[in-house]
Amino acid sequence: MALLTGHARYSDLIERTLFNGFLAGVSLDGQSWLYVNPLQVRDGHTDLGGDQSARRTRWFRCACCPPNVMRLMASLEHYVSSTDGRGIQLHQFASGTFHGDVFGAPATVSVNTDYPWDGRIAVTVDEAPAGREWTLALRIPQWCTGFAVEGAADGADGTAAVPPDGWLRLTRTWTPGDRVVLELDMEPRLTGADPRVDAVRGCAAIERGPLVYCLEQADHPGGGLDDLVLDPARPLAAKHRPDLLGGVTTVLASGYRREIPAAGWWPYPSRPAGGDPHAERAAPVELVAIPYYAWANRRDGAMRVWLPVR
DSSP states (O other): OHHHHOOHHHHHHHHHIIIIIIHHTBOTTSSOBOSSOOSEEOTTOOOOOSTTOSSOBSOOSSOOHHHHHHHHHHTTHHHHEEEOSSEEEEOSOOSEEEEEEETTEEEEEEEEEOTTTOOEEEEEEEEOOTTOEEEEEEEOOTTOOOEEEESSSTTOOEEEOOOTTSEEEEEEEOOTTOEEEEEEOOOOEEEOOOTTOGGGTTEEEEEETTEEEEEEGGGOTTSOSTTEEEOTTSOOEEEEETTSTTSEEEEEEEEEEOOOOSSOOSSOOOOOTTOOTTGGGOEEEEEEEEEGGGTTSSSSOOEESSEEBO
């Protein structure tokens, strides 16, 4: 669909799928799997096992996921770049060398980046048709609210708004050695669901760049996750942790833990809409969010993506 229509939204979807849904299915050591990708595992969850387990397993009765992972990795180059005969389009950002046929002549660009941890993408033209203008197109992800570009054209560097169709098109007579540096805004953000999704109404998810984040019980000692509430008025902060889960950038948020009495809950007291009867007894807590793809790689415990907001 991306090639047929030229719309960047299809490449946005591929990026979201690769970094979150696909990557979450494989453990960090590559030796265990998740058949399903739940968005919440409640406190005290008891798993019955099987292919639909919310815990990682070494294999499946119907093992279609592991070979599909290998097949996707083997064909990944076809999702990263394309050419239409008039230029090269970079759909995904990964370090490597990418070739295309431009006006019947070879063109080659190399990419150097630490994406998705860093929004800096450096693109160098290694080979280009002599004396011909052609277009280098860089996808600006839908989640990005702003970007800066260096080397777009002679004297035309600066900060720009996100193009309506999601593509930054740079047309010029390129020569080997020309370099463009794209800087994507990677500030952490809160995302809300469509209001018609009843299950997560009144909740928000934490995201940074292309990565969806989640809370895991391992990072929140002293209680489970079911009673945690996010304070959306407080800022989010990114913190890289090279010592955690193979090296990840975490997102720190502020919230509180509702203290709900364990006894005497029935009948549950009625209250005015919009209030929280347990807010007065809430204990402030720092929320530590990890990339969703890295969950279920430590001890078993609760997990959640959508967080109730105060």
